[in-house]
Each structure stands twice: as C-alpha cells, then as structure tokens.
Amino acid sequence: MSDVTFPEGTIRKLWPSETDRFRNHLLRLDKQSRRLRFAHGVADAFIEDYADRMSDMGSLVFGFVVDGEVRAAAELRKLGDTWGREAEAAFSVEKVYQDLGIGSELMGRVIRAARNRGLQLLYMSCLAENSKMQAIARKYEAELRFEYGEVIGEIVPDTANYFSILAEAMDDRVGFMLAVFDLQSRLVKAA
Numbered sequence: 001m002s003d004v005t006f007p008e009g010t011i012r013k014l015w016p017s018e019t020d021r022f023r024n025h026l027l028r029l030d031k032q033s034r035r036l037r038f039a040h041g042v043a044d045a046f047i048e049d050y051a052d053r054m055s056d057m058g059s060l061v062f063g064f065v066v067d068g069e070v071r072a073a074a075e076l077r078k079l080g081d082t083w084g085r086e087a088e089a090a091f092s093v094e095k096v097y098q099d100l101g102i103g104s105e106l107m108g109r110v111i112r113a114a115r116n117r118g119l120q121l122l123y124m125s126c127l128a129e130n131s132k133m134q135a136i137a138r139k140y141e142a143e144l145r146f147e148y149g150e151v152i153g154e155i156v157p158d159t160a161n162y163f164s165i166l167a168e169a170m171d172d173r174v175g176f177m178l179a180v181f182d183l184q185s186r187l188v189k190a191a
C-alpha cells in the first residue's frame with residue numbers, strides 16, 4: 001500500500017515524543033466513539049493514563065496528522081514484552097474525520113505492520129454493534145479473518161514478503177520527513 005496523503009493530512013507512525021498529541025486525540029473523541037473505541041465508557045483520567053503508556057509498551061501507533069494534530073490513530077500493541085504471535089489492534093477516528101476512508105487506510109497499515117512482525121493473530125476489541133468496523137473488515141477479507149464476536153475480532157495477517165517490508169520502510173522514510181516538517185513548522189510558529 002503506498003503512502004497516502006489525504007487532502008488535509010497525512011498518515012505516519014507517531015514518535016514516542018508525540019504522546020501528548022495521541023492523548024489529545026483520544027480525549028477529543030465524542031462520547032459514542034470513545035465508548036466504541038474502548039468497548040465501554042471511560043473517564044478522561046483513564047485516557048490520560050492509557051496514552052502515557054503509549055511508548056512504554058513499545059506499541060506502534062499510526063496517526064492521521066492534520067496541522068500537527070493527531071485526528072485519527074491505529075494502534076498495534078504487543079501482548080507481552082516482545083512481538084510474539086499475537087497482538088492487539090485498535091482504531092479511533094474523530095467524528096468530523098469519520099467516513100472519509102481514513103479508518104480503512106489505517107487498517108491496511110496495521111495489517112501490513114503485523115505481517116512484517118510475523119504476527120499471526122490480531123485481537124480487536126470491537127462491539128458487535130460496530131457496523132463501520134465490520135464494513136472495513138469486509139474490505140480486507142482477502143487478507144484477514146474477522147469473526148464477529150461480542151467483543152473480540154480476530155485478524156489473521158498473511159506472512160511478510162519483500163514488498164510488504166519494503167513498502168513499510170518507504171512509508172517510514174516519508175513519515176520521518178513529514179514529522180520533521182511538522183516540527184519545523186511548529187518551531188516557526190512558536191518563534
């Protein structure tokens with residue numbers, strides 16, 4: 001999957017130093033999206049604590065970044081200390097950015113990253129009522145098996161290949177440059 005630049009923003013991996021941006025994004029989720037994201041209603045304090053642990057847990061977080069703010073995210077979290085066979089995936093898109101294809105694109109990034117790390121199973125806390133997530137899963141049905149459960153969906157990524165590894169590496173290079181531009185523009189604004 002090539003790098004995609006949406007009209008107002010870009011998808012790239014977030015750096016550990018961008019925890020604040022990730023936390024602010026999760027805090028901006030409307031009540032319903034917050035409930036769907038965490039499979040139950042959660043308080044601000046829970047989100048603050050959760051976001052603080054973004055880099056501790058060595059998880060990968062892809063962000064959809066608009067003018068230096070994260071407006072959507074996809075997380076790939078280890079279940080243990082190292083990348084084993086299984087991991088957890090989660091998605092969040094702020095209300096005004098929903099239904100623009102961003103969640104679908106993020107799903108593609110997560111599946112590819114999972115393949116490249118040799119993961120064989122991804123768990124996704126997903127309420128059965130979450131029809132948008134199911135619509136996205138259907139788009140990737142050639143690459144994943146998604147079982148509609150009460151809470152947990154399973155994604156079975158395909159194995160890594162030269163092209164999937166190269167594509168992630170190329171996206172990372174572009175993402176690095178975009179993050180640097182982002183930092184520069186923030187420094188210019190602050191000056």
Ligand SMILES: CC(C)(COP(=O)(O)OP(=O)(O)OC[C@H]1O[C@@H](n2cnc3c(N)ncnc32)[C@H](O)[C@@H]1OP(=O)(O)O)[C@@H](O)C(=O)NCCC(=O)NCCS
Nearest residue numbers: 033036037092093098099100101102103104126131132135
């Ligand atoms: C679920 C979520 C990540 C999807 O992201 P998104 O950017 O809105 O998704 P996309 O635009 O890529 O795709 C949404 C799909 O759902 C479809 N859709 C929208 N409303 C729908 C509905 N009520 N019923 C069924 N499908 C619906 C859209 O048509 C689209 O499919 P299409 O591209 O084939 O037309 C986002 O809405 C979100 O963050 N929701 C709250 C948190 C959440 O549910 N997280 C997932 C936890 S598992």
